[in-house]
Structures are given as structure tokens and as C-alpha cells.
Amino acid sequence: MKQNKxxxxxxxxxxxxxxxxxxxxxxxxxxxxxxxxxxxxxxxxEHARTSFDDVQAFVRVAKSTDVVPLVRVPQSxxxxxxxxxxxxxxxxxxxxxxxxxxxxxxxxxxxxxxxGRRGYGLRSIVTDLDFKGAAAEMESxxxxxxxxxxxxxQSCVDNIEEMVAVDGVDATMVGPFDLSVSLGxxxxxxxxxxxxxxxxxxxxxxxxxxxxxVHFGNTKMLQRARNHGARFLVCGTDMSVLxxxxxxxxxxxxxxxxxxxxxxxxxx
Numbered sequence: 001m002k003q004n005k006x007x008x009x010x011x012x013x014x015x016x017x018x019x020x021x022x023x024x025x026x027x028x029x030x031x032x033x034x035x036x037x038x039x040x041x042x043x044x045x046e047h048a049r050t051s052f053d054d055v056q057a058f059v060r061v062a063k064s065t066d067v068v069p070l071v072r073v074p075q076s077x078x079x080x081x082x083x084x085x086x087x088x089x090x091x092x093x094x095x096x097x098x099x100x101x102x103x104x105x106x107x108x109x110x111x112x113x114x115x116g117r118r119g120y121g122l123r124s125i126v127t128d129l130d131f132k133g134a135a136a137e138m139e140s141x142x143x144x145x146x147x148x149x150x151x152x153x154q155s156c157v158d159n160i161e162e163m164v165a166v167d168g169v170d171a172t173m174v175g176p177f178d179l180s181v182s183l184g185x186x187x188x189x190x191x192x193x194x195x196x197x198x199x200x201x202x203x204x205x206x207x208x209x210x211x212x213x214v215h216f217g218n219t220k221m222l223q224r225a226r227n228h229g230a231r232f233l234v235c236g237t238d239m240s241v242l243x244x245x246x247x248x249x250x251x252x253x254x255x256x257x258x259x260x261x262x263x264x265x266x267x268x
Contacts, residue, residue: 001126001137004090004144006040006068007170010211015231016040018070020215022048023239027061034065042070042234045084046095052087056125059088063128070146076102081109082118088125091146093173098155100162107147107168112138115168146170148213148232152178157197161204171211171232172201176221189221195228202229 006016018040021029033041043050043058055071062069072093073080081092094106108116122137131137147168151160152175164172176189185191198214205212206229213232216222222235236244 001140001144002063002090002128004068004146005066007091007144007146009039010171010231011209013231015211015226015233017233017235018042018068019235019241020044020072020237021058022237024242025050025054025058027057029238030058030061030065030067030069034067038067040068040070042072042091042093043089044072044237045080046072046074052083055084055089056087059090059125063088070148072150076106076109078109081106082121085110085118085141085145086121086123086126090144091148091170093148093150095150095175096152096156096178097149097163098153099159100166103149103163103166103169106149107166110145110147111142111168115142148173150175151197151201153182155182157183157200160201161207164201164204164210165208169210171213172205173232173234174198174201174214174225174230176214176216198225198228 009016016039018038019033021041022044030041043055059069068090069088070091070093071084071089072095073084076094076097084092092110097103097106110116110118112118112120120134120138122141126141127137148171149163149169150173151157156163177187179197180186180188180194183193183197185193188194202212211231212229213234214222214225214230215234216225217236217240219235222233226233
């Protein structure tokens with residue numbers, strides 16, 4: 001399996017920056033992600049219409065770059081976790097993770113024996129037809145694949161110290177909206193209760209060598225999270241980046257022609 005550069009960076013105490021693909025399922029976007037200097041992306045199969053074909057196509061392009069492809073699964077079922085790895089994902093983000101038992105189940109599904117119970121099915125998208133033997137391929141996959149759990153509920157906050165201590169967990173990712181809803185402060189990301197939960201997660205991660213992370217929709221909040229200790233950093237989605245880019249064009253053009261005749265959007 002190809003070396004997972006973001007896993008190595010995080011293990012060394014560094015930080016990584018990525019984004020989410022949830023609407024524009026054309027693998028060409030990976031080229032733009034690399035050109036922008038991002039380290040990774042995750043394909044959302046929790047809320048989006050992602051297929052296994054989509055994931056493998058994105059992975060095929062990503063493998064020719066330095067960008068690491070991850071996938072967020074719908075839930076922690078074996079067939080989601082293992083199959084996304086079989087079609088090339090280099091790591092899994094599991095949403096709404098709430099207990100130590102669930103984390104152990106996730107790790108078990110993602111790792112080959114003796115670390116877990118994943119069934120052997122490595123294909124060319126993983127091996128690139130350069131088969132090193134079953135034992136070597138299994139060891140490589142166990143070493144390079146990433147386990148990332150999302151903190152999105154009060155239950156997760158309550159159990160976070162034990163959850164991140166499970167052997168095999170590499171990073172966490174706070175889902176701000178769902179977490180704020182569970183905390184009874186929907187969308188209030190400035191609320192002390194939100195940041196108390198966030199800081200508890202960061203402290204728990206740092207004590208066991210796991211990278212604390214978050215997915216925010218803008219750089220202002222992401223920078224604040226980084227100041228609180230987050231190192232696995234995700235900003236926006238493909239559609240939000242496109243929308244903001246188009247809006248900035250419109251805003252800047254209107255500002256540069258303050259006395260233009262006609263209504264907004266008119267040619268003249």
C-alpha cells in the first residue's frame with residue numbers, strides 16, 4: 001500500500017490540511033486539490049450519493065499525486081468500512097462514534113489479523129499489481145490505513161478519554177453542527193460549552209498521541225480550532241469552495257464598477 005504521508009506527519013506531531021468532496025464527483029477535482037497545496041480530501045458517503053465506483057476513481061487519480069484520499073462512511077458497519085478500504089481509501093472517518101465498544105469494532109473491521117478481523121481482498125487499486133505477498137500486503141495496509149473517529153455527540157464527549165486510547169485510533173474529527181446540536185446549543189460555535197468539549201477532546205488526544213481534528217466551513221473558525229490544538233484540519237466542501245469563489249468574483253466586479261448602469265446581473 002502507498003505510504004500515507006498525512007499519517008506520518010500527524011504521528012510526528014505535525015498538522016495536515018484537507019477538504020471534503022460531497023457534490024462534484026469528477027476525479028479531476030483531485031488535481032485542483034493538489035495544485036492548491038492541500039494534503040488530503042475525504043469523500044463523504046454519509047450525506048452524499050457516493051458510490052464505490054466514485055471512490056475508486058478518485059483514489060486512482062490521488063495515487064498519482066501527493067494527496068491522500070479518505071472516505072467518511074455512513075456508519076460503523078463492517079461492509080462499509082472494509083469495502084471502502086478495498087476500493088482504495090487510505091483512511092476512514094466514522095461519524096457519530098459514541099463508545100469504546102464501537103471504536104474497537106471499527107478498528108477490528110479495518111485491520112487485518114492479528115490487529116483485527118478484516119477479510120483479505122486487496123485488489124489492484126491497493127497493490128498497483130505489484131503484489132508483495134499476503135503477509136507483507138496485510139502488514140502494509142495495517143500500517144498505512146487511518147482510523148479517524150468523529151466527535152459529534154455528548155456521549156462521545158463523555159467517553160472521549162477511553163475512546164481515543166483504543167489502540168489503532170489515529171485522529172479525531174469534531175463535527176461542529178452535530179456536536180452543537182447534541183450539546184443543546186445548535187450552531188453556537190462561540191459558546192463556551194462547545195469549546196469546553198473541544199478542549200477536553202484535544203487534551204484526551206494529546207495524552208495518548210492521537211491527532212485532534214475538526215471540520216469547519218471557513219478558515220476563521222479553523223484557525224481558532226488550530227489555536228486550541230487541532231492538527232487534523234478540514235475546511236469546507238467542494239461546493240462551498242466553488243460558491244465562495246464565484247461570489248468573490250461577483251463582489252469584486254461590482255465593487256470595481258460602482259456606477260455601472262443596469263441591475264445586478266445585467267450586461268450593461
